[in-house]
Amino acid sequence: MHHRSKAVRPQPNREMQLRAFAQEVLSYLDGLAYGDVRVVRIRSEYLKLKNGRLEAWSDEETLGFGVRVLVDGAWGFASSLELSSIGGREAAAEAVRRAAASARVTAEPVRLASVAPHVAQVFSDPAESPFLLSPESKLEFLHQAAEPLVAAGVTFATASLGAVEEEKVFASTEGSLIEQRRTTTGGGIDATMVRDGDVQIRSYPAAHDGGWGLGGFELVRAFDLAGNAPRIAEEARALLDAETCPTLRTTVILDADQVALQLHESIGHPTELDRILGTEASYAGTSFVHLEDLGHLRYGSPLLNVTADATTAGALGTIAFDDEGVAGQSVPLIRKGILVGLQSSRETAPLIGRSSSGAMRASGWNRIPLVRMTNINLEPGESSLEQLIAETEEGVLMSTNKGWSIDDRRLNFHFATEIGWKIEKGELKQMLRDCTYSGVTPAFWGSLDGLGKVSERRVVGLTNCGKGEPGQSMPVAHAVVPARFRSVAVGEGE
Numbered sequence: 001m002h003h004r005s006k007a008v009r010p011q012p013n014r015e016m017q018l019r020a021f022a023q024e025v026l027s028y029l030d031g032l033a034y035g036d037v038r039v040v041r042i043r044s045e046y047l048k049l050k051n052g053r054l055e056a057w058s059d060e061e062t063l064g065f066g067v068r069v070l071v072d073g074a075w076g077f078a079s080s081l082e083l084s085s086i087g088g089r090e091a092a093a094e095a096v097r098r099a100a101a102s103a104r105v106t107a108e109p110v111r112l113a114s115v116a117p118h119v120a121q122v123f124s125d126p127a128e129s130p131f132l133l134s135p136e137s138k139l140e141f142l143h144q145a146a147e148p149l150v151a152a153g154v155t156f157a158t159a160s161l162g163a164v165e166e167e168k169v170f171a172s173t174e175g176s177l178i179e180q181r182r183t184t185t186g187g188g189i190d191a192t193m194v195r196d197g198d199v200q201i202r203s204y205p206a207a208h209d210g211g212w213g214l215g216g217f218e219l220v221r222a223f224d225l226a227g228n229a230p231r232i233a234e235e236a237r238a239l240l241d242a243e244t245c246p247t248l249r250t251t252v253i254l255d256a257d258q259v260a261l262q263l264h265e266s267i268g269h270p271t272e273l274d275r276i277l278g279t280e281a282s283y284a285g286t287s288f289v290h291l292e293d294l295g296h297l298r299y300g301s302p303l304l305n306v307t308a309d310a311t312t313a314g315a316l317g318t319i320a321f322d323d324e325g326v327a328g329q330s331v332p333l334i335r336k337g338i339l340v341g342l343q344s345s346r347e348t349a350p351l352i353g354r355s356s357s358g359a360m361r362a363s364g365w366n367r368i369p370l371v372r373m374t375n376i377n378l379e380p381g382e383s384s385l386e387q388l389i390a391e392t393e394e395g396v397l398m399s400t401n402k403g404w405s406i407d408d409r410r411l412n413f414h415f416a417t418e419i420g421w422k423i424e425k426g427e428l429k430q431m432l433r434d435c436t437y438s439g440v441t442p443a444f445w446g447s448l449d450g451l452g453k454v455s456e457r458r459v460v461g462l463t464n465c466g467k468g469e470p471g472q473s474m475p476v477a478h479a480v481v482p483a484r485f486r487s488v489a490v491g492e493g494e
Contacts, residue, residue, distance in 0.1 A: 018039045018167070018169045019169050021065070021088065022039045022169045022170070024085065025065065025067060025088035025091070025092055025171075026172070026173065028089055028092035029067070029069060029173055033070045033071065033073075034069065034070040034112060034172070034174070035067065035069040035095075035172065036067075036171065036176075036324070036325070037065060037066070037067055037068075037172075038065060038066050038068075038168060038169070038323060038362070038365060039064075039083070039365065040063070040064065040065065040066070040168045040364055040365035041061070041062070041063045041166070041168075042061070042062050042063075042164065042165070042166050043059075043060070043131065043165045044058070044060055044061075044163070044165075045058065045130065045164075046058050046160070047135075047139065047160065048159070049139075049142045049143065049146050049157075049158060049159045050157070051156060052143065052150055054139070055158075056160075057135075062364065062365070063081070064079060064081045064365035064366060065079065065088070065091065065365050066078070066079040066366060066367070067091045067092050067095040068095065068369075069095045069096055070099065070110060070112075071099035071100050071102075072099070072103035072109070073108075073111075075102060075110060076094075076095040076097065076098035076100070076101075076102060077098065077368045079091065079366040112346040112347060112350075113347075113349045113355050113356050115174070115325060115346060115355070117172070117174050117325070118327065119176065119177045120177075120179070120320065121178075121179045121180075122178075122180045122181075122320035123179075123180070124181065124182040124183070125181065125183065126218065127215065127216055129165075129183060129216050130161070130183070131183075138161055141161070141220075142160070142161060145187075145225035145226050145229065146159035146189060147229075148226060148229035148230050149189060149191050149229050149232070149233050152229075152234070153233075154192060154193055154233050154237070156191075156194070157189075157190075157192075158192075159187070159188075159189045159190075160187055160189075160209065160210060161187040162186050162187065162212070162463075163183065163186075163217075164185075164475075165181070165182070166180075166181070166183075167181045168180045170321065170323065170325055172324075178321050180319070180320055180321065183215065184214055184215070184316055184461075185212065185213065186210050186213065186220065186463065187211070187220040188203060188204060188205055188210015188211055188225070189203070189204050189210070189225050189229055191203075191232045191235075191236040193236045193237050195240050200236055200239035201418055202232045202419065203400055203418060204229075204232045205223050206257050206400070207400050207402065207418065208401070208462070208463075208464070209463050211223055211461065212316055212475065213315065213461055213477070214314050214315055214316060214318050215314055235431075239419060239433045242430070243431070244432070244434050245435040245436065245490060245491055246432075246491055247490065248491060249488065249489055249490065250395050250487070250488065251392050251393075251423070251485070251487070252437050253388050253389065253392065253395060253397045253398070253450075253483070253484045254398055254485070255385075255398070255400070256456070256460060256481060256482055257400050257401060257458075258401050259378060259478075259480040259482065259483050260460035260462070261462070263306070263376055263378055263478050263480060264478060265410065265413065266406065266410055266413060266441040267299070267306055267334070267441075267445075268373045268478075270287040270289050270441070271289065271339070272342070272343045272359070273344040273351070273352070274345070274348055274371040275287045276289050276290065276342065277291075277348060280370075281408075283467070283468065283469045284466070284468070285408030285410070287410055288409040288410060288441065291351070294339060294340070294341075295339070295340060296339070297338065297339040298338060298446070299337055299338065299441075299442055299445055300334065300337045300442065300445025300448055301445065301447070301448045302336045302337045303337070303381060304336070304337045304378075304445050304448055305334060305335055305378070305379035306332075306333045306334040306376060306379070307333060307377045308330070308331045308333055308341070308343050308359065308374055308375070308377075309329075309331070309374065309377050309479075310322075310329060310330070310374035311328055311329070311330055312375040312477065312479055314459060315375045315459050316462070316463070316475040316476055317373060317374035317375040317475065317477045318374070318477070319358075322356075322358045322369070323360050323362050324345065324346050324356065324358075324360045326346065326356045326357075326358040326360070328358050328374065329357065333376070341357070342357070343357050343372075344356055345357075345360040345371050359371050359373070361474060362472065363472035363473055363474055364472075367468070370467055372465070372472075372476070373465065373474075373476040374476065375478065375479060376476070377479035377480070378451070378478070378479070378480045378481065378483070380452060380454040381451025381481065382451070382453055383451060383453060384453055384455075385456060385482045388450045389423055389426060389428060390427075391426065391450070391484075392423045392484065393424075394425075395422075395484075396420050396421070396422060396423060396432060396435065396490055397420060397423055398417040399417055399418065399420065401417060401418070402416040402417050402418045403415070403416040410441060412438075412439075412440055413439060413440075414438040415436065415437055415438070416436045419431065420432035420433075420435035435490075436491060437488050437490050438489050444485060444488070447485045447486045448483060449484055449485070450483065451483050451484075452482040458479070458480060458481070459478070459479045460478050460479075461476075461477045462475070462478070463475050
């Protein structure tokens with residue numbers, strides 16, 4: 001895919017123009033029980049090299065707005081690319097028509113938790129904007145990152161870079177007027193070895209699009225892709241001859257990258273309140289968690305402490321305000337193994353007697369906000385990775401996610417990692433390939449008996465968390481540490 005659209009360049013006083021337009025559209029919502037407007041500009045760029053050749057290049061920008069209203073207790077939503085008086089008036093009228101139609105078949109009227117209106121400007125600009133760098137300089141950076149992989153003779157050597165700049169104006173009939181701008185950037189390398197139909201891969205700094213964070217090109221420079229490439233190439237090659245992961249029940253230590261995905265799938269999604277209520281059942285699924293479990297369910301061992309934190313420094317899910325104008329906040333989800341909180345919206349929070357957790361986000365101007373993870377973080381423990389290994393008589397250390405499967409209630413799961421190492425008598429031994437483990441969510445987290453300390457904390461960004469119909473892909477993150485679990489089913493046969 002080679003695609004470069006003609007980007008809309010920033011205009012003088014653009015922020016003022018977007019703000020004025022949002023306020024104009026808001027004026028068409030006078031007299032409604034509730035209404036809000038989001039004007040959103042998103043620019044995204046992605047480059048990928050494969051074996052020294054440009055495989056993908058896209059540079060796109062969209063600008064549009066969405067209108068959300070409540071009429072007789074029912075939602076209506078409409079969106080448009082037409083940022084004009086006519087376009088704003090027509091979208092507002094269409095949202096009202098849709099809400100009125102929905103109200104005729106709505107059994108239970110929507111009730112919103114109260115929130116103080118905010119008037120704010122929050123511009124999170126990076127130290128080194130990737131959009132101010134020339135395409136040639138970025139291509140040269142990718143060539144330098146991938147060259148050691150090519151030189152090592154890996155079958156497929158890839159290097160990628162990506163960046164997203166989002167500018168948003170939110171205005172509501174309750175008096176909020178919020179302007180936000182942020183940039184996220186990421187990149188990584190992959191070394192794939194193929195021999196006689198056998199395929200092994202190593203990724204750095206993470207699988208699935210590399211490492212991402214809130215910031216600019218300085219984040220990718222800090223990864224030192226070129227410096228880590230020789231090790232990644234050697235591990236990919238060694239995996240072809242490595243021993244296959246055994247089938248048994250044993251102790252498993254997961255590195256931070258794998259802990260992030262485990263946390264995402266088996267704690268992040270099940271604690272989204274809309275899934276618990278069943279409103280995402282047709283696409284994203286439901287949850288094994290029930291409303292009555294709040295404050296009672298033992299989700300894991302006493303070491304398990306998890307927080308939904310929209311304020312985590314440098315993380316993909318960090319926001320000043322969500323798409324309902326609720327301030328980003330830190331919300332405890334699990335404390336000492338017990339479920340104590342849920343991720344919620346202004347509509348869902350009253351059902352558990354609480355205020356919104358600030359988790360409503362939409363992927364763009366043409367999508368309605370949904371309950372979405374921000375940063376779901378695992379609080380650190382007291383051990384180091386070295387201590388966790390040294391205290392393990394027999395087990396497997398697994399690193400870097402390769403694939404996963406989990407049922408639609410987020411209960412039964414099966415995960416695979418790119419690489420592993422056998423642990424014997426507190427020491428790492430031979431490399432293992434095709435490492436997998438499986439379990440049931442509460443029992444698995446109940447077996448947690450060791451956590452890395454705060455100095456080993458790593459923020460892992462995931463760019464493509466999917467949810468909703470039409471589908472929405474959302475960036476989220478997880479601040480995590482290595483973790484140890486006892487008596488885990490490992491291998492394909494367990």
